[in-house]
Amino acid sequence: MKKYIIYSGILIVGLLLGWWMFGGSSNEKTDHNHDKVSETNQMWTCSMHPQIMQPEPGDCPICGMDLIPADGGSDVLMADQFKLTENAMALANIQTTIVGKGNVEGNTIKLSGKIAENEEANAVQVSYFAGRIERLDVRFTGEKIRKGQLLATIYSPELYAAQQELITAGSLKDSQPDLYRAVRNKMKLWKLSENQINQIEETGKVQENFPVYATVSGTVTEKLVEQGDYIKQGQPLLNISNLNTVWGNFDIYENQINRFKKGQEVLITTNAYPNDKFKGKIDFIDPILNTKTRTVTLRVVLNNMDDRFKPGMFVIAHIESSTSNNGEDLTIPVTAVLWTGERSVVYLKSNPDQPVFEMREVTLGNNIGDNYEVFTGLDNGDEIVTNGTFTIDAAAQLQGKKSMMNKEGGKVVTGHEGHLGMDNNSVNKENDLTNMNERLIVSEKFQEQLKIVFNEYIHLKDALVKEDSKSTSASASTLLNNLSEVDMKLLSDNKAHNHWMSIEGDIKSSATPISMSSNIKEQREHFKLLSSHLINAVQLFGINEKIYVEFCPMADNNNGAYWLSKEEKVINPYFGEAMLTCGEVKQVIE
Numbered sequence: 001m002k003k004y005i006i007y008s009g010i011l012i013v014g015l016l017l018g019w020w021m022f023g024g025s026s027n028e029k030t031d032h033n034h035d036k037v038s039e040t041n042q043m044w045t046c047s048m049h050p051q052i053m054q055p056e057p058g059d060c061p062i063c064g065m066d067l068i069p070a071d072g073g074s075d076v077l078m079a080d081q082f083k084l085t086e087n088a089m090a091l092a093n094i095q096t097t098i099v100g101k102g103n104v105e106g107n108t109i110k111l112s113g114k115i116a117e118n119e120e121a122n123a124v125q126v127s128y129f130a131g132r133i134e135r136l137d138v139r140f141t142g143e144k145i146r147k148g149q150l151l152a153t154i155y156s157p158e159l160y161a162a163q164q165e166l167i168t169a170g171s172l173k174d175s176q177p178d179l180y181r182a183v184r185n186k187m188k189l190w191k192l193s194e195n196q197i198n199q200i201e202e203t204g205k206v207q208e209n210f211p212v213y214a215t216v217s218g219t220v221t222e223k224l225v226e227q228g229d230y231i232k233q234g235q236p237l238l239n240i241s242n243l244n245t246v247w248g249n250f251d252i253y254e255n256q257i258n259r260f261k262k263g264q265e266v267l268i269t270t271n272a273y274p275n276d277k278f279k280g281k282i283d284f285i286d287p288i289l290n291t292k293t294r295t296v297t298l299r300v301v302l303n304n305m306d307d308r309f310k311p312g313m314f315v316i317a318h319i320e321s322s323t324s325n326n327g328e329d330l331t332i333p334v335t336a337v338l339w340t341g342e343r344s345v346v347y348l349k350s351n352p353d354q355p356v357f358e359m360r361e362v363t364l365g366n367n368i369g370d371n372y373e374v375f376t377g378l379d380n381g382d383e384i385v386t387n388g389t390f391t392i393d394a395a396a397q398l399q400g401k402k403s404m405m406n407k408e409g410g411k412v413v414t415g416h417e418g419h420l421g422m423d424n425n426s427v428n429k430e431n432d433l434t435n436m437n438e439r440l441i442v443s444e445k446f447q448e449q450l451k452i453v454f455n456e457y458i459h460l461k462d463a464l465v466k467e468d469s470k471s472t473s474a475s476a477s478t479l480l481n482n483l484s485e486v487d488m489k490l491l492s493d494n495k496a497h498n499h500w501m502s503i504e505g506d507i508k509s510s511a512t513p514i515s516m517s518s519n520i521k522e523q524r525e526h527f528k529l530l531s532s533h534l535i536n537a538v539q540l541f542g543i544n545e546k547i548y549v550e551f552c553p554m555a556d557n558n559n560g561a562y563w564l565s566k567e568e569k570v571i572n573p574y575f576g577e578a579m580l581t582c583g584e585v586k587q588v589i590e
Contacts, residue, residue, distance in 0.1 A: 114315065115312065116311055121243075122240070126236050130233045133227050141220055141222060145217065151237065159190065160207075163200050192210075221311075241311075248268060261285075266319050285299075332362075359393075391532060450543055452482045457564065461564070551586040
């Protein structure tokens with residue numbers, strides 16, 4: 001019995017020891033393998049339709065092709081978030097800023113303006129008698145003259161006869177004093193001095209040519225006649241400005257009017273004298289609003305005894321606002337804001353360590369210089385996009401996220417680095433995008449100028465189709481020239497004005513590298529960005545023409561890319577002859 005008890009004990013101890021040595025490790029291994037599977041949870045996508053993301057391999061639900069492993073991990077983004085590649089961030093020159101209080105220096109508002117002549121000190125030198133200019137002593141515009149200086153010599157038949165009449169009346173002044181006085185007074189009306197009249201009477205000689213002297217001192221700003229011209233009585237000869245004082249004219253928007261008052265002190269700076277500041281005071285605030293620009297003119301009188309200010313010079317005014325927000329409101333740069341209808345939106349960088357973004361609606365206050373007050377929508381410390389905002393918005397639209405033109409957005413999507421496709425929700429709605437666009441109302445003349453830019457874009461696109469890098473570069477240069485001819489003053493609405501400023505900068509930044517490159521691959525890389533900016537411009541402003549937005553899912557390393565076309569037929573600029581008809585129409589802009 002003892003033996004059996006001992007054997008049983010040894011067996012039990014052996015079983016316990018074996019379980020301890022192998023069972024626990026097996027469980028641990030199983031857990032480890034489970035964690036490993038969890039960590040390497042691979043997502044699968046379609047090379048033709050990168051918007052498709054599946055947690056396991058299979059067939060594409062759109063085209064039936066085998067799914068391939070997606071790049072990157074299994075970053076699960078929120079419904080309104082989307083991600084860009086670092087390469088896309090660099091190409092589009094995306095820049096961000098941390099939102100904080102006090103972005104505006106104290107309560108100082110910066111206004112841009114121009115130096116103008118002081119109209120109160122302007123004068124027009126006229127001829128007080130008709131005749132022919134025998135000699136003009138003012139040689140050029142900008143010449144300084146002083147009061148009493150000889151300006152011109154004029155032959156006047158009318159004045160010649162009046163001198164003879166004076167000599168005759170002088171001999172009869174005792175018998176006909178009234179006639180004598182009348183003749184002298186007539187000559188005084190022609191601005192002849194007492195000395196000149198007396199000299200004619202005393203010498204008894206008639207002068208054929210008569211001098212014209214300056215009645216004021218100043219600078220000649222315009223010559224209105226030339227030597228040999230025939231002039232009428234009262235005809236202007238010269239415009240003369242006294243530039244000892246000049247005006248600084250600044251435009252302020254109607255929502256800023258309450259921040260200024262007459263007599264406020266102003267500090268003026270200019271690029272011509274970057275280290276100097278000039279003091280002045282608000283002298284005048286225009287009582288009439290310019291209905292086209294929604295602005296009024298604010299005027300500052302500046303001392304210019306040393307001739308440092310030149311009419312036409314750009315200057316910046318630094319003015320302490322007469323109302324104070326006590327630093328309680330946040331401020332953000334103007335370039336961060338996009339408008340559509342009544343909404344104001346910005347793009348928030350959701351993750352400080354990764355290029356993940358989402359749209360955020362904000363409520364804005366006053367425009368303070370180059371900044372806006374923000375009442376709601378952002379918190380102190382938020383990071384927002386301040387350069388390349390339209391590129392970010394284009395990426396949001398392509399991924400079916402909430403954007404300037406799409407209030408609805410998409411659903412929760414599992415994303416991967418660099419995916420710029422649309423999710424299934426946006427695919428179903430892609431043909432309805434036009435109905436969601438809220439086009440800004442602008443003048444037909446502005447649309448015509450934008451259309452010239454668009455037409456050159458089409459030439460550029462056609463050159464890429466033919467893989468002609470030289471013509472592509474030339475078209476990009478012409479596009480930039482046409483872009484510089486677009487007159488921003490035609491945009492009377494403040495929102496349209498700021499929209500165009502942002503889009504114009506984005507178009508320029510993407511077209512310039514195309515014009516400077518001879519590499520067709522590099523040109524196509526930047527053409528992708530140029531297309532997204534032109535799509536935004538045409539959607540917002542319109543060009544009175546039907547335009548097709550077309551998409552190739554295999555462009556940009558299977559991330560997909562868009563372009564604009566005047567034709568419904570797809571001709572692919574990203575691959576040329578290799579894949580000429582790859583793509584489809586995604587949107588029609590009426």
